[in-house]
Amino acid sequence: MSVDGSDLPHVVILGGGFGGLNAALRLAKAAVRLTVIDRRNHHLFQPLLYQVATAVLNPSDIAAPIRRIVRGRHVTVLLGEASAIDLEKKTVRLLDGQIPYDYLIVATGSTHSYFGHDEWAEFAPGLKSIEDALQMRSRVLFAFEAAERESDPEVQKQWLTFVVVGGGPTGVELAGALAEISKKALSDDYRNFDPAHARVVLVEGGPYLLGSYPKALSVKARRSLERLGVDVRTGTIVTEVRGDGVRAGPDWITARTVLWGAGVAASPLARTLGIELDRAGRVRVTPALTVPGHDEVYIVGDLAAIEQDGKLIAGVAPAAMQEGKHAAKNVLRSMKGQPLLPFRYWDRGIFSVIGRGSAVGIAFEKLEVSGFLAWAAWLAIHIFFLIGFRNRLAVLMNWAYSFFTLRRNAQLITGDDVKRSPDGRS
Numbered sequence: 001m002s003v004d005g006s007d008l009p010h011v012v013i014l015g016g017g018f019g020g021l022n023a024a025l026r027l028a029k030a031a032v033r034l035t036v037i038d039r040r041n042h043h044l045f046q047p048l049l050y051q052v053a054t055a056v057l058n059p060s061d062i063a064a065p066i067r068r069i070v071r072g073r074h075v076t077v078l079l080g081e082a083s084a085i086d087l088e089k090k091t092v093r094l095l096d097g098q099i100p101y102d103y104l105i106v107a108t109g110s111t112h113s114y115f116g117h118d119e120w121a122e123f124a125p126g127l128k129s130i131e132d133a134l135q136m137r138s139r140v141l142f143a144f145e146a147a148e149r150e151s152d153p154e155v156q157k158q159w160l161t162f163v164v165v166g167g168g169p170t171g172v173e174l175a176g177a178l179a180e181i182s183k184k185a186l187s188d189d190y191r192n193f194d195p196a197h198a199r200v201v202l203v204e205g206g207p208y209l210l211g212s213y214p215k216a217l218s219v220k221a222r223r224s225l226e227r228l229g230v231d232v233r234t235g236t237i238v239t240e241v242r243g244d245g246v247r248a249g250p251d252w253i254t255a256r257t258v259l260w261g262a263g264v265a266a267s268p269l270a271r272t273l274g275i276e277l278d279r280a281g282r283v284r285v286t287p288a289l290t291v292p293g294h295d296e297v298y299i300v301g302d303l304a305a306i307e308q309d310g311k312l313i314a315g316v317a318p319a320a321m322q323e324g325k326h327a328a329k330n331v332l333r334s335m336k337g338q339p340l341l342p343f344r345y346w347d348r349g350i351f352s353v354i355g356r357g358s359a360v361g362i363a364f365e366k367l368e369v370s371g372f373l374a375w376a377a378w379l380a381i382h383i384f385f386l387i388g389f390r391n392r393l394a395v396l397m398n399w400a401y402s403f404f405t406l407r408r409n410a411q412l413i414t415g416d417d418v419k420r421s422p423d424g425r426s
Helices: 018-027 046-053 118-122 130-149 153-159 169-185 215-227 268-273 317-335 371-385 389-405
Strands: 010-014 033-038 042-044 063-065 075-079 082-086 091-094 097-100 103-106 110-112 161-165 199-203 231-233 238-242 245-248 251-254 257-260 264-266 294-299 349-353 359-363 367-370
Touching (some): 010 018, 018 317, 046 130, 046 169, 082 268, 103 317, 153 161, 169 199, 215 231, 264 268, 294 317, 349 371, 367 371
Parallel strands (some): 161 257, 199 231
Antiparallel strands (some): 042 063, 082 091, 110 264, 245 251
8 A cells, every 4th residue: 555545446435424424534544535525614513503593602612624524634624615426437526626436425415495486595594595584684683673672662573573584493493493583582681672472384285294204293393382482384385585574375474484394305406417316316225325427436415315124214314324324334335345235224313402402303203202301312412413512512601501501602793784774784
């Protein structure tokens, strides 16, 4: 083996999220030359992004530099963005060059979906990155600042109305956190209005919240939100989003702050593969997580469409982590001439938190839990999967502060794009 490892098989990983990072950690000590490419220099713990957006946590609490996580003698971490993959030439095209590979693991995840109305993004930010979370946090906190200065009661009411579009885990968690902010965290901070009078509206197009959960848990989630004062509207399609509100079903809801948690779309990188994709733009991978006809290319995470027991594996962090590890394992088996192993997802459970000390969830596919027990399980799981001791300690301290004082530790307005007039113009 050469000193620089140039004679080793070259494994390229696109994406430093849950799938890519777990694949990289498995391969970093193996006899391969490993290159990890991401358009950001950090790994982000996305399930807690909404807590950055609602001022509980700071961005550094849930992010860590990829270079510090993935280390090895023949490991290279590059800041870059992949624009296309050439399966025949076995190269990844970047915006500023190209990288050849012997094995490729694609873990580029998903992005926001506005269902063909990309113009809504200006007025209703989604939640996929730290930048998204900071923008969302600033818009929420600025709304209260604007209400403090507003003398017209009707306009003040508009500033104090928050609409969350989408009743999945992100929307439910956002709505619950917003209700707690207004009724508890900010209760003594303003003189000219009572933050408890803020109105939070959660709009979901389907018949139930948390559509992937059992109906009984969906009903419990709705009741928990309604106890917090959230106006929950299911079976209601949003057909228009502007800077001054949304059209939800037949009703117009006037609001200065609209937050998007309704849909995701697979990374557009999949379209460059030149293969058939499913309706959501995901790659129909083989049981071994490879691209059909290309056993050297693996797809993991939100970009992979794989069925288990007759249904698609959900695009959640635990699935991406297991897929990343399995793809790395199969790469090493392939290098040894061994047959590839089919992937089997072990579902430990899914949980959605609904305010302080309350959550709903399913443990080990069958056990339905709710209330404080589910919240405690959610807390333990998220602490366990956070990267690094410092992050775990910071999150625990901030959660304890928020739980016992009912306050938020990160009430900072940043950026210059939050001061918007009713029509959405700066």
